[in-house]
Amino acid sequence: MRAALYIDAGSVIVDDVPDPVIQADTDAIVRVVRSCVCGSDLWSYRDTFKREPRSRYGHEFIGVVEQVGSAVQTAKVGDLVVAPFSYGCGTCWWCEQGLPTSCPNRGTWGIGTEDGGQGEALRTPYADANLVVAPGGLAAYDDAGLLDLLACTDVMATGLHGAVMAGVGEGSTAVVVGDGAVGLSAVLGATQILGAERVILLSRNPARQELGRRFGATDVVAERGEDAKRAVLELTDGHGAAHVIEAVGTAQSWQTALDAVSDGGMIGAVGVPHTAPTLDSKTLLVRNVGVRLGICPVRRYLDDLVGRVVAGTLKPGAVFDVTLPLEQTPEAYALMDRREAIKVALVP
Ligand SMILES: [Zn+2]
Ligand SMILES: [Zn+2]
Incomplete structure (x- = not known):
């Protein structure tokens, strides 16, 4: 599959990477429907800090569940899901306090060895604890509605x-x-x-x-x-x-x-x-x-935000002023770096 990779400051490429596979029975594989570039992605792009060369990029995405581990009960194959930009295990004391950002088993998409949102698919650990199902599935949302859901994964929350x-x-x-x-x-x-x-x-x-x-x-x-x-x-x-x-x-x-x-x-x-x-x-x-x-514990807000988007009372997707195909991810970074776009959405 294709995914955006960090190479060096100012250098992002889209290249072939291995397809994600289920590693734990609590995992799901999610095929990305929309993702985007975050202001925080620009720090490494601008050389504020170094990343591992060829590490994945992107922590904001919505997608369709393609495969689930044997223990996953909430998300079903075919569901449209909204993911918080970082995940927790859902069962530890911190997660129970609504602070998955302090979970000892936490992770953030596109950081370390995690799959990134700026790609065609991801392995999502602890799927039940993190993925919020958008009712009606992909067919129930027009392009603006998908961007409204995408905004909930980070910036709105x-x-x-x-x-x-x-x-x-x-x-x-x-x-x-x-x-x-x-x-x-x-x-x-x-x-x-x-x-x-x-x-x-x-x-x-x-x-x-x-x-x-x-x-x-x-x-x-x-x-x-x-x-x-x-x-x-x-x-x-x-x-x-x-x-x-x-x-x-x-x-x-x-x-x-x-x-x-x-x-x-x-x-x-x-x-x-x-x-x-x-x-x-x-x-x-x-x-x-x-x-x-505080770094946002997105999961704490996500049910409410998705509910408002589904009800049509919250339309945060207007922050996306440019949409580009995934293959043009380098252009998306350049546009945001030059402040010529507020936020660029990517379509795999
Ligand atoms: Zn972000
Ligand atoms: Zn936890």
């Missing part, structure tokens, strides 16, 4: 997780720092799922501003640095927002989050800190500002 960690609730005022797919999804989660009344999105890109408004942002701040701080304070009666979602992970975005949050407020951070921002704990103490960071 991660954006929502940021808003949850920031304490967003009914009537909240929130600021979202970051206009990538996760930041935009945080806007959607804050407004349509958690009931925020006012969401201020920081974005300088017209297309992203427009999508942010469609997703429920009431205000857009295009300024950066001190000017952004001034603009947010003006929009919040000089206080700042009680809830801030940090969806970038750079030193600058953290400073913006600290500038935007009101004293007594909470920052929920889902942007992986790749430039190691330093937080001044004394400032946080004096200002009574809380900070919560």
